[in-house]
Amino acid sequence: MKPRITFFRLTALVLLLIVGSGLMAAGEVLARERVAYRLKWLINASTAGDVFALSQGFFSREGLEVTVKAGGPERDAIRELELGYAQFGVASADQVIRALAKGAPVVVLAQLFQVNPLQWIYRADDFSLTRIQDLAGRTVGITYGGNDETIMRALLATAGMGENQVRLASVRYDYTPFFQNQVQVWPVYRNTQGIFLSDKLMAGGERVAFFDPSEYGVRFVANSVVTSQKMMRQHPQTVQQFTRALLAGWQTAMEPANETAVILAVGEHDRDTSQAVMHRQLAVTRQMIQPDPDVPVGHIDTAAWQQTEQIMIRQKLIPGPVNVIDRLKPQQTP
Amino acid sequence: MLHRRIFQFLIVYLLGIGLLFGLKLALNLSDYVIPGPIGVWHTGQAEFPRYMGDVMDTFAVAVIGQALSIMMALAVGVAGRRATWFGSFIKVAAYNVQAYPIVAIAPILFILLGDGFLTRLFIAAMICYFPLLLSVIGIMSEPVADIEHFYRVTGRLRWQLEVKIRAFENLHKLTTVVSGSATLAMAGTIVAEFIAANAGIGYSIRIALYQSDLSKILVALFIIGITLSLYQGILELLGAGLKKTWASG
Numbered sequence: 001m002k003p004r005i006t007f008f009r010l011t012a013l014v015l016l017l018i019v020g021s022g023l024m025a026a027g028e029v030l031a032r033e034r035v036a037y038r039l040k041w042l043i044n045a046s047t048a049g050d051v052f053a054l055s056q057g058f059f060s061r062e063g064l065e066v067t068v069k070a071g072g073p074e075r076d077a078i079r080e081l082e083l084g085y086a087q088f089g090v091a092s093a094d095q096v097i098r099a100l101a102k103g104a105p106v107v108v109l110a111q112l113f114q115v116n117p118l119q120w121i122y123r124a125d126d127f128s129l130t131r132i133q134d135l136a137g138r139t140v141g142i143t144y145g146g147n148d149e150t151i152m153r154a155l156l157a158t159a160g161m162g163e164n165q166v167r168l169a170s171v172r173y174d175y176t177p178f179f180q181n182q183v184q185v186w187p188v189y190r191n192t193q194g195i196f197l198s199d200k201l202m203a204g205g206e207r208v209a210f211f212d213p214s215e216y217g218v219r220f221v222a223n224s225v226v227t228s229q230k231m232m233r234q235h236p237q238t239v240q241q242f243t244r245a246l247l248a249g250w251q252t253a254m255e256p257a258n259e260t261a262v263i264l265a266v267g268e269h270d271r272d273t274s275q276a277v278m279h280r281q282l283a284v285t286r287q288m289i290q291p292d293p294d295v296p297v298g299h300i301d302t303a304a305w306q307q308t309e310q311i312m313i314r315q316k317l318i319p320g321p322v323n324v325i326d327r328l329k330p331q332q333t334p
Numbered sequence: 335m336l337h338r339r340i341f342q343f344l345i346v347y348l349l350g351i352g353l354l355f356g357l358k359l360a361l362n363l364s365d366y367v368i369p370g371p372i373g374v375w376h377t378g379q380a381e382f383p384r385y386m387g388d389v390m391d392t393f394a395v396a397v398i399g400q401a402l403s404i405m406m407a408l409a410v411g412v413a414g415r416r417a418t419w420f421g422s423f424i425k426v427a428a429y430n431v432q433a434y435p436i437v438a439i440a441p442i443l444f445i446l447l448g449d450g451f452l453t454r455l456f457i458a459a460m461i462c463y464f465p466l467l468l469s470v471i472g473i474m475s476e477p478v479a480d481i482e483h484f485y486r487v488t489g490r491l492r493w494q495l496e497v498k499i500r501a502f503e504n505l506h507k508l509t510t511v512v513s514g515s516a517t518l519a520m521a522g523t524i525v526a527e528f529i530a531a532n533a534g535i536g537y538s539i540r541i542a543l544y545q546s547d548l549s550k551i552l553v554a555l556f557i558i559g560i561t562l563s564l565y566q567g568i569l570e571l572l573g574a575g576l577k578k579t580w581a582s583g
Contacts (some may be wrong), residue, residue: 073543074543076546078366078546079366079367079546082363082364082366082367083361083363083367095546098366098545098546099364099366099546102364102365102366102369103364103365103366104364104365104366104367105364143544144537144541144544145540145541145542145543145544145545146544170532172529172530173441174441174444174445174530176444176445317545
């Protein structure tokens with residue numbers, strides 16, 4: 001008789017524990033605030049910190065239930081903020097400035113890339129680019145309407161070069177014109193496409209080099225974290241929690257010791273990139289996220305934002321000043 | 335017929351754009367998400383001549399692509415109209431090739447043909463050709479029993495006459511299919527320009543998308559729509575004229 005009673009008591013206790021923990025978990029979920037975070041592009045090494053923050057529970061520890069949504073060419077985080085499809089997003093500086101010029105209520109919380117990964121790749125054995133003037137006579141690829149067009153035009157203007165001194169060629173996702181050497185200087189994201197393009201050319205016995213606009217004074221700001229003014233006003237605490245979790249995620253993801261875990265997190269979404277390539281992509285990404293250890297991850301480079309706005313005004317991409325620095329709202333992070 | 339087409343297009347366009355403006359007003363959206371009427375008007379004034387040139391460029395490719403598709407679809411459709419092994423093979427091939435997404439094929443075409451006229455033409459023809467072919471096969475494989483029976487029993491039914499009878503009896507359907515395929519040809523050319531060309535309105539739309547400029551896209555859609563309506567109206571007029579001439583002859 002006695003063992004039976006003990007069995008029932010034990011069973012009841014286990015059931016109570018299960019139900020109790022379930023209720024606690026449910027309570028926790030209910031207490032968590034749900035937000036959506038729209039990335040700028042597909043998930044790859046450029047979004048390492050974003051997916052790492054999610055997979056390692058940085059958001060949930062801040063009491064947030066975050067849905068990280070992959071971006072793409074037709075996705076525009078700023079539009080989604082206004083339409084309420086996302087509460088946070090990633091946008092490039094030119095997107096933010098264009099949106100401000102059209103009255104979008106967007107604010108910048110953090111700048112993920114301190115160095116713009118948009119650079120130009122070329123065959124190092126054919127020529128070298130050590131000055132902007134070295135572009136003269138070359139066929140340079142640009143995406144008309146894209147920010148690489150803006151950056152290239154700014155570079156040429158900086159060097160006092162006319163557009164007739166280089167041959168600008170329209171490019172898109174297909175690299176054939178570069179492989180066939182019809183376009184000699186090709187725009188790439190240095191930390192992602194740059195790696196596998198280098199590999200392909202190196203496999204054919206060719207050396208490559210990169211032309212980095214920031215080395216010539218053009219510091220066009222890339223991916224930054226944005227939210228809406230409404231969100232800032234109505235949910236300041238959520239904004240702080242989100243930014244804190246995200247930047248902590250990025251900081252941790254960029255530590256070399258966590259590389260394997262980061263690759264696993266990114267690899268969950270990016271199944272087409274090998275781990276070996278991802279290791280090298282992460283190494284380059286690290287240099288772009290935190291080139292200076294004294295500058296914290298997410299630091300907003302006000303001067304670079306001002307320069308980006310000035311470039312866009314000069315190229316008549318916006319009708320007039322938008323005072324972008326008024327919309328830079330760095331959050332207090334530990 | 336022409337003015338009716340234009341009028342119908344204007345109703346659809348104005349309803350669409352009205353819905354967007356209504357949404358903008360109701361949700362208090364900025365001009366970045368949905369541009370205001372004044373912004374669209376100003377963009378229209380600034381971009382109309384350039385976009386008109388782009389649409390004409392696209393339209394020229396679309397018309398050539400459509401003409402090629404009609405010729406090919408008629409030739410293959412006539413050959414594949416019978417319930418033979420070859421007829422069934424053509425139908426299966428048409429269904430299968432139509433299932434391939436053009437965005438997956440476009441890069442291959444880009445490698446083979448470059449980013450110029452031929453790629454645009456090929457993609458336009460591809461998108462336009464298969465629906466046309468299926469319709470032509472459908473029409474041509476359906477006997478007009480009472481008329482054909484007479485010629486068959488008198489031993490005068492040759493394949494040319496059979497095709498002529500079926501075409502005449504289904505001329506209204508054929509005109510509708512050809513007129514409808516103009517939309518497909520135009521859409522095909524725009525898709526081709528969007529993914530693999532450096533000219534035409536599809537390319538301009540791509541640039542406008544990069545710049546998040548919906549005003550430009552609305553202006554482009556207006557010019558594309560009005561051009562297509564005019565073209566379809568002309569095709570319908572031609573179809574009606576052809577039927578009249580054929581009937582009297």
